[in-house]
Amino acid sequence: MLSQESIEKIDRELAKYPADQRRSAVMGALRIAQTEKGWLATETIEFVANYIGISPVAAYEVATFYNMYDLSPVGKHKITVCTNLPCALSGGYDAAEYLKQKLGIDFGETTSDGKFTLCEGECMGACGDAPVLLVNNHTMCSFMSREAIDKKLAELK
Numbered sequence: 001m002l003s004q005e006s007i008e009k010i011d012r013e014l015a016k017y018p019a020d021q022r023r024s025a026v027m028g029a030l031r032i033a034q035t036e037k038g039w040l041a042t043e044t045i046e047f048v049a050n051y052i053g054i055s056p057v058a059a060y061e062v063a064t065f066y067n068m069y070d071l072s073p074v075g076k077h078k079i080t081v082c083t084n085l086p087c088a089l090s091g092g093y094d095a096a097e098y099l100k101q102k103l104g105i106d107f108g109e110t111t112s113d114g115k116f117t118l119c120e121g122e123c124m125g126a127c128g129d130a131p132v133l134l135v136n137n138h139t140m141c142s143f144m145s146r147e148a149i150d151k152k153l154a155e156l157k
C-alpha cells in the first residue's frame with residue numbers, strides 16, 4: 001500500500017517512541033503517507049493504522065481533526081491563505097481574493113489543470129508577517145503582496 005521508502009520513514013517515526021506508545025507516531029505516519037499518495041484515502045488511513053497497531057477510527061480521528069491532512073485529492077500545489085483576524089486586518093482577505101481571481105477558483109476548489117488547490121486557513125503563528133500563505137502544508141510564505149503572489153505562482157507553475 002505504501003512504498004518501502006515510506007515504510008522506512010514510518011519506522012523511523014515509530015523508533016522515536018517507546019514500544020507501548022506506537023500511537024504517538026500516527027501524525028508523522030499520516031504525513032508520510034500523504035506525501036507519497038498526495039492525499040489520504042480511507043484505505044491509506046487504515047493501512048497506516050494497521051501498520052502502527054491502532055484502530056482505524058483512532059487514525060481517522062487524527063486525519064479529520066488537523067487541516068494539513070487532505071481527505072480528498074488536491075492539486076499539485078495546495079495554497080492555504082490565512083484569513084484569521086490579525087491577517088484579515090493586514091491584507092489577508094485581499095491576498096485571498098487576488099488568488100481566487102488569478103487562479104479562477106474559490107476556496108476548496110482545484111484549477112482545471114490540477115495544479116493548484118486554494119484553501120482558507122487558520123492562524124499559522126506568523127500574524128506579524130501578514131498576509132501569509134502555506135504551500136503544500138510545509139512552506140510558509142510571508143508578506144504576500146499581489147506582486148509576491150504573482151512571483152510565487154510563477155515559481156510554482
Ligand code: FES
Pocket residue numbers: 082083084085086087088122123124125126127128130132
Ligand atoms: S492570524 Fe494569520 S498567521 Fe496569525
